Amino acid sequence: MGKYSATVADHLILPARALQTMGQQRLFDVAGQPIPTSVAVRFLIDTGSKRTTLIPGLIAHLRPALAGDVRVETSLGIGETTLFWVRLEFPGTSLAPIPEVAVARLSLPLSLSTFHGVLGRDMLRRWDSLHFEGRLGRFTVRDRPSGLLGWLGR
Amino acid sequence: MKLTDATAWPVLDPDAPPVDFTRENAAYEKERERLIAEHRGKIALIHEDELVGIFPTADEALLEGYRRFGLVKMMLKQIDDSDSPEVISHVDTQHPSFRKVEQRQSR
Numbered sequence: 001m002g003k004y005s006a007t008v009a010d011h012l013i014l015p016a017r018a019l020q021t022m023g024q025q026r027l028f029d030v031a032g033q034p035i036p037t038s039v040a041v042r043f044l045i046d047t048g049s050k051r052t053t054l055i056p057g058l059i060a061h062l063r064p065a066l067a068g069d070v071r072v073e074t075s076l077g078i079g080e081t082t083l084f085w086v087r088l089e090f091p092g093t094s095l096a097p098i099p100e101v102a103v104a105r106l107s108l109p110l111s112l113s114t115f116h117g118v119l120g121r122d123m124l125r126r127w128d129s130l131h132f133e134g135r136l137g138r139f140t141v142r143d144r145p146s147g148l149l150g151w152l153g154r
Numbered sequence: 155m156k157l158t159d160a161t162a163w164p165v166l167d168p169d170a171p172p173v174d175f176t177r178e179n180a181a182y183e184k185e186r187e188r189l190i191a192e193h194r195g196k197i198a199l200i201h202e203d204e205l206v207g208i209f210p211t212a213d214e215a216l217l218e219g220y221r222r223f224g225l226v227k228m229m230l231k232q233i234d235d236s237d238s239p240e241v242i243s244h245v246d247t248q249h250p251s252f253r254k255v256e257q258r259q260s261r
Contacts, residue, residue: 028225082173106249
């Protein structure tokens with residue numbers, strides 16, 4: 001079972017590393033292309049967003065494979081953007097890596113410029129729980145059930 | 155710099171607009187109903203106007219695409235039946251990565 005716990009100040013923050021999927025790395029290697037290095041990212045956990053995003057500068061570095069396009073609804077209107085396949089790892093936590101996830105290439109508002117993307121419900125649905133303890137000012141993400149339920153494989 | 159070549163592996167500058175998938179989306183739409191009925195959740199490999207095949211993972215689709223076409227632009231689309239836009243709360247809608255389709259009226 002993997003988990004990550006942190007205190008909450010203003011935001012729910014999850015540190016991660018973004019990189020090409022293993023298949024992309026193999027392909028770049030075979031094709032004689034330099035494999036982009038992984039990048040440390042700070043995700044803003046956002047239960048109000050359906051999909052995880054990464055900022056365009058990071059996508060430019062990773063050169064990941066295309067997953068198509070997506071229509072995006074924001075408070076200011078509807079638009080389109082491009083989806084890319086990436087791998088996410090969570091060093092410093094015991095959360096298991098996500099081998100491939102289609103993320104939207106979107107820039108964040110200036111007020112969130114210290115983040116590299118939002119972590120949306122598409123990622124949270126892959127995990128067992130996001131537990132927010134309001135009075136303790138703490139949250140915990142678990143990728144599998146804990147305790148007896150986890151042992152039984154639920 | 156935009157896409158260096160419409161058929162090449164994408165190299166997007168941070169300020170480049172979204173990738174144009176007109177041809178790939180048209181190829182997908184032709185088969186959409188069947189794909190949703192038979193392959194929901196899997197990955198459709200589309201190269202230009204051709205639906206090449208269906209794969210369990212994006213990596214398997216990518217490696218088959220590379221074997222057939224080399225390191226070129228290809229779309230690895232997850233098959234789902236959702237038509238509605240995806241709500242994403244925090245977006246800089248002025249950035250070129252977001253192509254406006256519909257402006258919301260202010261009250």
